[in-house]
């Protein structure tokens with residue numbers, strides 16, 4: 001068992017202490033890509049770090065709730081993560097599409113919002129806008145992610161596409177969600193912060209850990225700050241990378257990518273009482 005890293009902030013240390021003291025009243029939530037799953041060039045090839053799912057499974061019996069909060073469609077995260085049919089993850093909840101979708105392991109039930117007309121309209125215009133940028137489109141059904149990681153000049157393509165995609169989003173009533181070499185067009189009205197806050201209220205959690213790696217996770221970090229003001233102890237963990245500086249500066253604890261997150265969750269589970277037999 002490795003030693004638990006010490007958060008760099010007072011609030012983070014208080015969050016970790018509360019979680020260790022009363023795990024039965026704690027929520028563990030994590031983002032998928034870049035946090036549980038290492039970043040890879042092809043989004044379809046993303047898979048959890050080998051230690052991630054075993055760590056979540058070990059935690060699941062020891063805390064009140066475990067959740068994934070992701071920009072992926074919920075059913076895609078479930079498929080790529082291998083989260084279905086995993087007895088130890090029977091209580092898992094996956095909040096997809098930045099919280100607009102929900103999948104529950106206990107029932108297999110998937111809840112999705114109605115399609116947004118702006119996504120269909122943007123889909124029609126997108127090929128003309130992308131031109132010879134080398135960007136690729138991940139069609140998520142009710143959202144469109146334009147990836148530049150595999151373009152000849154990933155940063156240049158990202159910068160060149162940002163303004164026209166912002167305009168496209170505005171014309172069709174969509175939100176432009178920037179991330180790690182990705183610009184995503186998605187329906188407005190939901191973010192990871194609102195999703196996380198609602199889940200904390202639903203579960204009655206009095207402590208939580210949230211781990212993320214990208215700009216879309218900043219809303220969740222802000223939610224943890226707001227929850228602290230209402231008495232819920234919180235620990236904000238950054239899955240560190242050279243690509244996103246903003247999240248590390250807002251975190252209570254930064255670990256080294258998905259491997260570091262998996263190690264942290266594994267070590268945390270090892271310090272919590274095992275589930276009772278009944």
Ligand SMILES: O=P(O)(O)OC[C@H]1O[C@H](O[C@H]2O[C@H](CO)[C@@H](O)[C@H](O)[C@H]2O)[C@H](O)[C@@H](O)[C@@H]1O
Pocket residue numbers: 031032033034038039040041042043044046069070071072138140145147149179180181182184214216
């Ligand atoms: O909220 P998340 O679970 O972090 O999802 C955010 C986006 O992640 C994915 O893109 C990122 O991961 C890809 C696979 O490693 C990588 O190729 C890409 O450069 C990253 O931006 C996903 O493809 C998007 O749909 C998610 O919105």
